[in-house]
Amino acid sequence: MTTPDLAALPRLPRDAEGPVFRAPWEAQAFAMAVTLAERGLFTWKEWATYLADEIAAARVRGEADDGSRYYHDWLAALEKIVADKGLVATDALLTRKDEWDRAARATPHGQPIVLPRRP
Amino acid sequence: MSDHHHDHASEPGSPLAETDLRVRALESLLVEKGLVDPAALDAVIDTYETKVGPRNGARVVARAWVDPAFRARLLADATAAIAELGYMGRQGEDMVALENTPKVHNLVVCTLCSCYPWPVLGLPPVWYKSAPYRSRAVLDPRGVLREFGVELGDDVEVRVWDSTSEMRYLVLPERPAGTEGMSEEALAQLVTRDSMIGVAKVTPPARGGPR
Numbered sequence: 001m002t003t004p005d006l007a008a009l010p011r012l013p014r015d016a017e018g019p020v021f022r023a024p025w026e027a028q029a030f031a032m033a034v035t036l037a038e039r040g041l042f043t044w045k046e047w048a049t050y051l052a053d054e055i056a057a058a059r060v061r062g063e064a065d066d067g068s069r070y071y072h073d074w075l076a077a078l079e080k081i082v083a084d085k086g087l088v089a090t091d092a093l094l095t096r097k098d099e100w101d102r103a104a105r106a107t108p109h110g111q112p113i114v115l116p117r118r119p
Numbered sequence: 120m121s122d123h124h125h126d127h128a129s130e131p132g133s134p135l136a137e138t139d140l141r142v143r144a145l146e147s148l149l150v151e152k153g154l155v156d157p158a159a160l161d162a163v164i165d166t167y168e169t170k171v172g173p174r175n176g177a178r179v180v181a182r183a184w185v186d187p188a189f190r191a192r193l194l195a196d197a198t199a200a201i202a203e204l205g206y207m208g209r210q211g212e213d214m215v216a217l218e219n220t221p222k223v224h225n226l227v228v229c230t231l232c233s234c235y236p237w238p239v240l241g242l243p244p245v246w247y248k249s250a251p252y253r254s255r256a257v258l259d260p261r262g263v264l265r266e267f268g269v270e271l272g273d274d275v276e277v278r279v280w281d282s283t284s285e286m287r288y289l290v291l292p293e294r295p296a297g298t299e300g301m302s303e304e305a306l307a308q309l310v311t312r313d314s315m316i317g318v319a320k321v322t323p324p325a326r327g328g329p330r
Contacts, residue, residue: 021164021242023138025136025138025139025142027164028142028146028160028164029142029145030163030164030167030242031159031160031161031163031164032142032145032146032149032155032160034163035155035156035159035160035163036149036154036155038159039154039155041154044212044284045284045285047284048231048232048234048283048284049284051232052231052232055231055232056231059250065249065250066245066249066250066251067245067246067247067248067249068245070245070248071138072138075138075141075142075145078145079141079145082145082149087149087152087154088145088148088149088152092148093141093144093145093148094144096143096144096147096148097140097141097143097144099144100135100140100143100144100147101134101135101140104132104133104134104135104140105131105132105133105134106131106132107131107132108131108132109131109132109133113132113135115147
């Protein structure tokens, strides 16, 4: 490895102590990982490993690593750890995602989106 | 897969974003399986988004400034000292307090992900999670500090601490001059999140204000 060119590195993104979540889904994804770890379904050390692996993989794929993709990586890591721990299978997630997609498209504005009752 | 035209004319609603759908899918399945309680999720979000913030850490710092015995306990066993004030780690991690002095400046980073002392600082800012901070804090800490507006003399040693899932760091910044008469509560108001990560110093209150 050659010496890193410090001048070529981007400047640090700064913030003004604003909100820590930029969208509700980020907060939901955050809370799910915290809650599952608190219930002992995985350890926080295991979680940190999944998250670090996901951030590293995103970087290899060339995605922006400026903090803006952080909760995308968090969500991807969460989907992997729940599958590996046998909590929620990947195919069940994909099926359920399609159900939410259909439900959202069929729900008029201003009404809560709910999944249809299962037969 | 069908194409992704959004035919609003034939749909009463509107599609949700991909990430929204994934989060809803995961959450609804976890709730159905009894693995998470929606109320517990709400409590976690409320705690970290609005109740913790950097306020807890600021109280720890202010107490250490006014109470030498607490300061000694904090530097000896930060986990226990912080717990005295009622702040506990949720992930069972250990806390270490790092004392800034005129000769030593401490800077905290997590090079792998963004391990962060949540119980005392709330959630990490965007820049803390960014690759430039994660890599440059280690490679060029003085350059990073300069970008944050902190100029250190050559005689000041910079120590960079890499957080892990088991060990989190809290910087105990220097108490600014001119704050001798201030109450613990007023001092806590001066302590910023950035000063407890080590990318800022605590500045005294503006001149002309009440002593």
